[in-house]
Amino acid sequence: MKVPALLVRDLSKVYDNGFQALKGISLEVEQGDFFALLGPNGAGKSTTLGILSGLVQKTSGSAEVMGHDVNKETSYARRDLGVVPQEFNFNQFEKVYDIVVTQAGYFGLTVAEAAPQAEKLLRALDLWEKRDEPSRMLSGGMKRRLMIARALIHKPKVLILDEPTAGVDIELRRSMWDFMQDLNKAGTTIILTTHYLEEAEQLCRNIAIINHGEIIQSTSVRELLGQLNTETFILDLTRPVSDIPEFDGFSVRQVTADSLEAEVTKGQSLNGLFAELDSRGIEVRSMRTKSNRLEEMFVGLVREDNA
Amino acid sequence: MTDARIQWVAFNTIVTKEVRRFMRIWQQTLLPPAITMTLYFVIFGQLIGSRIGDMGGVNYMSFIVPGLIMMSVITNSYGNVASSFFSNKWQRSVEELMVSPVRPITILAGYISGGVARGIATGAIVTLLSLYFTHLQIHNLLVVVLVILLSAILFSIGGFINAVFATKFDDIAIIPTFVITPLTYLGGVFYSIDLLPGFWQTVSMFNPILYMVNTFRYGILGVSDVDVWFSLGMLVVFILIFGGFSLRLLHQGKGMRH
Structure with a gap:
């Protein structure tokens, strides 16, 4: 060995x-x-x-x-x-x-x-x-x-x-x-x-x-x-939206008039999120993760340890 | 690769680096002692010396030459190791050695050899310059070689200890300014202690540099105020004491390892 x-x-x-x-x-x-x-x-x-x-x-x-x-x-x-x-x-x-x-x-x-x-x-x-x-x-x-x-x-x-x-x-x-x-x-x-x-x-x-x-x-x-429970995405929209209604199962909030922040938890699929967006006529131009996945995990673990 | 080979190559590497350093900055290391000592020869040896007459049985110029050569060897050996090792500490390049398999004794031997090399180089330059002013004969070559080598080793070790404890550049100037220079001037470079009153003669006998200067003078001229073999023996004893202390500092990583 x-x-x-x-x-x-x-x-x-x-x-x-x-x-x-x-x-x-x-x-x-x-x-x-x-x-x-x-x-x-x-x-x-x-x-x-x-x-x-x-x-x-x-x-x-x-x-x-x-x-x-x-x-x-x-x-x-x-x-x-x-x-x-x-x-x-x-x-x-x-x-x-x-x-x-x-x-x-x-x-x-x-x-x-x-x-x-x-x-x-x-x-x-x-x-x-x-x-x-x-x-x-x-x-x-x-x-x-x-x-x-x-x-x-x-x-x-x-x-x-x-x-x-x-x-x-x-x-x-x-x-x-x-x-x-x-x-x-x-x-x-x-x-x-x-x-x-x-x-x-x-x-x-x-x-x-x-x-x-x-x-x-x-x-x-x-x-x-794999332990990461949620991942946050920034969605840039093709057209500005004025009011964001409740999304079924997803936490979505408006950042600017033409961008949203969506939290996707483990087990949820992105298809589901897009289906929800689609049903509300919201068109996504591009999408990126809010922060590096490991960074989210790291910050979470350190915060937990400091608590 | 055997450890002995690593230590041997590392020793040569340190010595080469040290010699390269003082040769690269020769305007700061080799030139100043040449100028200073030439001034001493002209002012003290020729201008004032001609009015003094004989000292210790020889003419004054011949009397001061051995002391001035020894002074160059002492101050340059000390200064080389003190400034080089402290500079490495200050720039943290000493860490290059700390992360390597180089043993403390190899580090110490390498730096001492660098100091000895500069001491002997400046001693040789001053000796050559002195030949313009006086005729030099060698009374006892073995004593000359031994006292130069042992003094250079001892003061290189002193410079090393100074550098280990120094935390700022001022700290490596304090000992040469307030200890070595006064002891050198009072160490019989310019006068025979026979000229001093009894009390001050006794006080002078506690000045280690007096022994080095006089032993070297004996090697050149055959005249000395002190017992030559006792001086050489004491040099060896001090080298062992301070060398052992330096090794202990290196093992502890004093000033280098947290």
Whole structure:
């Protein structure tokens, strides 16, 4: 049986100022998974990732990367792990290429040994032309990609990405999604935190939601979305309507003169909603979900946990 | 890949990075000591020195050269590690090391070697400049090599400890300004402690830099105010004490790990 890519048991962390960031969380991520760790700001996501990568000292519990305890078999655990932090953490005066090959050196690869992988990554992440520029000259998106290249230079089995697409424009975000998906298909286990729930829904197979230092949900994205009881749709109408009558079984309210908001609960069909609209002579020009489905679920779960 | 190989390549990587850093900013690292020391040679050595006459049995210029070389080695070794490591902490690029399999002893050895490299580079520049002003002979090459190397190592470790505890750039200027520079000036660079009254001679004997300067002077000129082998022994003892303390700080992740 394969060892889990990540195994966390009763992990807790109390900072020096007394703040308890983690209250004994347990997690398991299988090899090859694309896993999302979600949670509001300050929930404990970065602390968890920090303990795994060696930047935060745990208070109690255990964490393993590819079967290696991060505190007892540190060297092996770190060789299997690549880390892309939330904040830029490279030397602003060093050249792009030097940053990547220097990191390779910290994993035992000489400049000559790292050169092919460095070129491959910098080309794949569209940074090859910038390789001789000091990193401070890069745009925000390029800096994020540089951190990804740096994290992958030693070909880790597990890649941790802490909000990798924060502040990145949509086009670039999508190209980064493609890159991450290709990486995952090639066998790298990916664990990411993100505030873009669309990102988690698009990319991840499994998910854990953390709030106030505790895991409140850990399941597959499909199963989680299956728990969603209602979905809200915005309907744009071809003609304005003045008065919205009662709909049989559906909660519908008017947003503007030519748009409606309809809640469809689990078990109801959209055909039913359209039949109701049709019978009232209301013609729909276009339709979209009010918010991302996972976002609705996430907000609901966190609200419930906070209550 | 064996751990030994990882540590060896990582050590070389850190040293290369450190040397590349001080060579890249040579106008800030190598040029200032060359200018400052040339001024010392001209003003103290030639202009004032010619009126002073002999000191410690040799002419004044010859007397101050070893002290000024040692001063360059000490301040540059210290400054290199203090500013480089603190800058890495401040920019958080130290996290590149923290997430890697590099061991604390490798990190420390790498940064110390970088500091020693800069100390020796500036020492060599100052030595070459001094040859324009005076004739240098080497009385005991082994002592010269040992005292330069051990002093550079000790002050590199000092710079490292300073950087670990520093939380802002001002903090890495405080120790050099208020501790190292006064101790260097009072460490017999410009005078023999024989000139001091008895009480101040005794006080001077507690200044560790006095031992380094005098031991180096012995290696060059064959004259010293202190016991050379005792000085070298004490340097080793301090290196072990402060080196051990630095390793402990790295293991704890002081100032680097939360």
